[in-house]
Amino acid sequence: xxxxxxxxxxxxxxxxxxxxxxxxxxxxxxxxxxxxxxxxxxxxxxxxxxxxxxxxxxxxxxxxxxxxxxxxxxxxxxxxxxxxxxxxxxxxxxxxxxxxxxxxxxx
Amino acid sequence: xxxxxxxxxxxxxxxxxxxxxxxxxxxxxxxxxxxxxxxxxxxxxxxxxxxxxxxxxxxxxxxxxxxxxxxxxxxxxxxxxxxxxxxxxxxxxxxxxxxxxxxxxxxxxxxxxxxxx
Numbered sequence: 001x002x003x004x005x006x007x008x009x010x011x012x013x014x015x016x017x018x019x020x021x022x023x024x025x026x027x028x029x030x031x032x033x034x035x036x037x038x039x040x041x042x043x044x045x046x047x048x049x050x051x052x053x054x055x056x057x058x059x060x061x062x063x064x065x066x067x068x069x070x071x072x073x074x075x076x077x078x079x080x081x082x083x084x085x086x087x088x089x090x091x092x093x094x095x096x097x098x099x100x101x102x103x104x105x106x107x
Numbered sequence: 108x109x110x111x112x113x114x115x116x117x118x119x120x121x122x123x124x125x126x127x128x129x130x131x132x133x134x135x136x137x138x139x140x141x142x143x144x145x146x147x148x149x150x151x152x153x154x155x156x157x158x159x160x161x162x163x164x165x166x167x168x169x170x171x172x173x174x175x176x177x178x179x180x181x182x183x184x185x186x187x188x189x190x191x192x193x194x195x196x197x198x199x200x201x202x203x204x205x206x207x208x209x210x211x212x213x214x215x216x217x218x219x220x221x222x223x224x
Contacts, residue, residue: 034212034213036215042217042218043111043198043200043215043216043217043218044198044215045215046214049211089150091150094138094200094202094213095152096152097142097149097151097152098149099149099150100149
């Protein structure tokens, strides 16, 4: 059974810093991996989706990578802003979600 | 499009009562998902439908939970009888077509916060 883990559970950085969020999964036979953002009291918003055949996807200041052999995905956020403060979750297909990393970007 | 619509947004009920949560997916989306989110367990898939047919309900906790999708624009999640441990935020989500190989961005509703006293 697929398990998705995100470490750390919380991260605090100063504004302007580049940062990496980590996601690991146990079963390398992954169909796709999706990164979401969740603001307090809200639903999830899809940020990036990486298909199994892809290695990375980019959207603006965000870049997500997928390494199936090591069971890892990373979400890179460039030049972080206070508005990036949220919880970031990764998920294998729509089935198994990590518990998320709560990101705080301090002005 | 108004996005995925869920109602009610908040529900407070007493143990033993029946609770019905409602979801309207985005028009044209043919896959619908129900999730439950708690601090302890995170976001868990309860059940999902493809073309109104339940595909995987292995995440439904027990027989007290049931879900239906009578048509492409409406789904319900029912808990009967409710218990305090059912307190959580319940999310509904939809996508265009699961497993088609296309880019299947998933859209979430705002959630229903359920409190069972």
